Amino acid sequence: MRFTTPLIAASLPFLVLSSPTRIHSNEKGRSIPISKRGSTFVDHGVVNITALRAHLAYVGAKYHIGLKNYERNTSPVHPLAWDRATHATKRDITTSALTDVRDSIWWGNISVGNPPVTFAIYFDTGSSDFFIPDVSCMNCGALRSARYSPSLSSTSSAVGKSFSLVYGDGSSVSGYQYIDAVTVAGLTAKRQTLGSATALSQNFQTGAMDGLMGLAWPASSEFGATPFFNTLMQQGTVSQGVFAFYLSESGSELRLGGTDESLYSTPLQWIPVTQRFYWRVGLDKVNVRGTEVVSGLSAIIDSGTTLIVGDPPTVREFYRHIPDSAIIKGDVNNEFFTYPCHYDPRISVTFNGASYPIGFNFGPVSNGSSQCLGGIVGLAGTPFWILGDIFMRSVYTAFNFDNASIGFARLKSEWDPKFS
Numbered sequence: 001m002r003f004t005t006p007l008i009a010a011s012l013p014f015l016v017l018s019s020p021t022r023i024h025s026n027e028k029g030r031s032i033p034i035s036k037r038g039s040t041f042v043d044h045g046v047v048n049i050t051a052l053r054a055h056l057a058y059v060g061a062k063y064h065i066g067l068k069n070y071e072r073n074t075s076p077v078h079p080l081a082w083d084r085a086t087h088a089t090k091r092d093i094t095t096s097a098l099t100d101v102r103d104s105i106w107w108g109n110i111s112v113g114n115p116p117v118t119f120a121i122y123f124d125t126g127s128s129d130f131f132i133p134d135v136s137c138m139n140c141g142a143l144r145s146a147r148y149s150p151s152l153s154s155t156s157s158a159v160g161k162s163f164s165l166v167y168g169d170g171s172s173v174s175g176y177q178y179i180d181a182v183t184v185a186g187l188t189a190k191r192q193t194l195g196s197a198t199a200l201s202q203n204f205q206t207g208a209m210d211g212l213m214g215l216a217w218p219a220s221s222e223f224g225a226t227p228f229f230n231t232l233m234q235q236g237t238v239s240q241g242v243f244a245f246y247l248s249e250s251g252s253e254l255r256l257g258g259t260d261e262s263l264y265s266t267p268l269q270w271i272p273v274t275q276r277f278y279w280r281v282g283l284d285k286v287n288v289r290g291t292e293v294v295s296g297l298s299a300i301i302d303s304g305t306t307l308i309v310g311d312p313p314t315v316r317e318f319y320r321h322i323p324d325s326a327i328i329k330g331d332v333n334n335e336f337f338t339y340p341c342h343y344d345p346r347i348s349v350t351f352n353g354a355s356y357p358i359g360f361n362f363g364p365v366s367n368g369s370s371q372c373l374g375g376i377v378g379l380a381g382t383p384f385w386i387l388g389d390i391f392m393r394s395v396y397t398a399f400n401f402d403n404a405s406i407g408f409a410r411l412k413s414e415w416d417p418k419f420s
């Protein structure tokens with residue numbers, strides 16, 4: 001019997017490694033329902049451009065952080081610097097400091113630690129870090145009360161590093177890094193790095209959600225840590241390095257470890273990612289009524305952005321092809337455009353020869369107006385296009401780490417994407 005102990009010990013690593021595969025043998029992965037807060041951008045059918053401006057400033061600030069990381073993690077300095085946008089965000093955010101700039105992002109419930117504590121978290125394919133509010137945070141918002149208490153979680157350990165996400169406008173999220181178990185859709189990443197936020201700057205304090213989980217590539221992590229989904233992959237908890245979003249009026253979901261074929265009607269069309277940092281792909285064309293009006297673009301697919309954002313010269317060129325469209329005057333860095341509400345420009349985007357129609361009309365710009373806001377906007381300093389929520393609601397989108405590609409398919413249940 002003296003051999004029993006070493007034999008068991010030797011077999012343990014094998015058991016630990018093989019069990020996730022046995023448990024999660026479903027090739028299609030697992031889903032978590034996701035939801036979005038009601039109308040922040042459209043109030044009683046009228047577009048709130050003030051709120052959209054604040055959101056756009058947040059988007060600019062987020063990419064400012066990301067591109068700084070790019071410059072830090074790669075050399076020589078990335079040609080796509082964001083200096084003009086830094087100025088843009090500074091001016092814009094200060095004029096609307098109490099807007100929760102993230103209100104438009106899809107969220108779901110996840111749990112952290114042992115015993116598990118549930119947090120409501122935004123899912124953001126445009127960044128790679130994960131943070132939740134710390135129990136000691138005095139200004140982390142009051143609408144929800146979930147807090148992370150490292151001392152109450154038996155699986156928590158301190159990394160011994162602080163973190164600080166400082167946006168271009170001076171707003172920030174800061175705190176300390178921990179390692180703990182994080183579960184989404186029943187899939188647990190053991191020893192996941194997370195940020196426990198002890199301080200949020202003012203424009204982050206009004207939100208209804210507890211924190212944010214980034215789903216972009218590890219290279220864009222400000223923490224320098226493995227992001228949640230990549231931890232699942234490393235630990236063999238998912239059999240495919242694929243996650244997917246289905247955004248709809250009801251039944252929206254984030255699927256981890258595969259795709260849900262019951263939700264789309266065409267085969268997934270896979271487009272190679274051009275840079276393993278953001279989810280960035282070549283965008284061949286943007287079309288108005290089936291006719292190409294701009295082409296040869298590069299686009300990031302970002303669940304954390306509401307609009308479609310592009311560089312101002314290209315966006316202006318796009319609107320030249322929409323009759324009676326007009327720029328909204330008064331913005332220094334943002335360029336919003338209106339067009340006649342009765343005209344349907346039937347906007348579509350083309351990737352590798354396949355076109356996907358997208359919702360575009362945000363609604364009248366003022367009560368009773370016959371001019372509507374277009375869903376494509378210009379942001380100064382944007383080195384790429386950002387296809388946000390209004391694009392992702394029009395397609396099924398799968399993000400594939402295994403072979404660095406993004407898959408698009410038409411939705412089975414076509415619906416009229418309304419903006420809220």
Ligand SMILES: *[C@@H]1O[C@H](CO)[C@@H](O)[C@H](O)[C@H]1NC(C)=O
Pocket residue numbers: 043044046367368
């Ligand atoms: C728009 O105008 C109508 C009629 O004048 C009014 O009843 C309604 O409350 C207005 N809506 C908003 C959002 O101001």
Ligand SMILES: *[C@@H]1O[C@H](CO)[C@@H](O)[C@H](O)[C@H]1NC(C)=O
Pocket residue numbers: 043048049050051096099100
């Ligand atoms: C528009 O949004 C801003 C910022 O969220 C908010 O303060 C304002 O009350 C909104 N205006 C209307 C008319 O809803």
Ligand SMILES: *[C@@H]1O[C@H](CO)[C@@H](O)[C@H](O)[C@H]1NC(C)=O
Pocket residue numbers: 033034035107108109
């Ligand atoms: C999150 O959990 C709360 C409380 O159980 C529930 O009301 C809510 O619908 C859940 N949200 C989502 C998006 O699943």
Ligand SMILES: *[C@@H]1O[C@H](CO)[C@@H](O)[C@H](O)[C@H]1NC(C)=O
Pocket residue numbers: 270271272400403404405
């Ligand atoms: C990526 O993998 C999918 C299946 O997961 C496959 O269908 C597709 O052809 C691959 N795409 C690329 C660009 O290699």
